Amino acid sequence: MSPLRRGTAGPALEIDPCMGDQQAWALRDALTRQDWPAARAVLVAAEHPDDKAFLLETCGAVPGVQDWIGTLAGDDVLAQLVRGCHAVAWAWDARGGYRAKYTARERFALFFERLRLAEASLYDVVMRTPDEAAAWAFLVRTARGLELPLEDGEFRFAQAIQRHPTSLKAHAEWLQTLCAKWSGNHEWMHQFARDGAARGGDGSMLHTLVAQAHLEVMIDLKGEERTQYMTREDVRADLRTAAGLSIWHPAAEFRPGWPLYLNTFALAFSQSGDLAAAATVFERLGDNPTEMPWGYLAGDEARSFLKARTTAFAGQR
Incomplete structure (x- = not known):
């Protein structure tokens, strides 16, 4: 770690x-x-x-x-x-x-x-x-x-x-299938994310499905609509609840591949304007960016990670 x-x-x-x-x-x-x-x-x-x-x-x-x-x-x-x-x-x-x-x-x-x-x-x-x-x-x-x-x-x-x-892999792949960009829609995707999170229990990284689902909606939006969606109070609350039941939970399962789940929350919190939450995740992450979900943003993934981290830490001063 x-x-x-x-x-x-x-x-x-x-x-x-x-x-x-x-x-x-x-x-x-x-x-x-x-x-x-x-x-x-x-x-x-x-x-x-x-x-x-x-x-x-x-x-x-x-x-x-x-x-x-x-x-x-x-x-x-x-x-x-x-x-x-x-x-x-x-x-x-x-x-x-x-x-x-x-x-x-x-x-x-x-x-x-x-x-x-x-x-x-x-x-x-x-x-x-x-x-x-x-x-x-x-x-x-x-x-x-x-x-x-x-x-x-x-x-x-x-x-x-x-x-x-x-299974983290099976749930992640089926969530992608249910995305609007593939074979589903936002309603199906969110429902599956909630069901999958409930299946996981406290400390399970399956709660990350909730954050991933919000990011999937985000990439379907542009400009101000994207910002308005991610900064909605219900979305911000969803993200904090999901993090509290997974990466922030005392029983969190940080198995191999753990940076993927922290990066997902780091991006989601950053995009939602919850800089305090984002900073907490970035501290835990260290220098461990992953290609996804930073690939959802334009430009180099590692640079996007660094920019978001700098903004999150600056917001805590």
């Missing part, structure tokens, strides 16, 4: 794709070296399903995995799982971060080609090991990307939480 600090980092601050987690770095290094026994050992050692899902998520940032992992996937279901999870990120890399109407046809073709590889790999995993919750969670995302009927994604989400009721 990073020490608390009020200073700001210099311009060299970079985003760590492994969020400071040593096991994730060990996995990344092993995959980069094409050392499957070492990579496998890291994944096998992850006893908590959320930790395993986090590690599988970090696989996506390693280039070249698809060049060799397929030769192992037939005999090793864990290699097939890595192949599928990596292909999901590989597909989104081809698509880029723009919305559909701004994405070139060639990018979409490559996106769907890679997604079909991910879909086939992950379904092979659940056919061989039906209780692999991580595979079901990643399949929620492939359903969204392939534009399958909403019922398909809902089935996959249900399968994931049947195996792991508080």
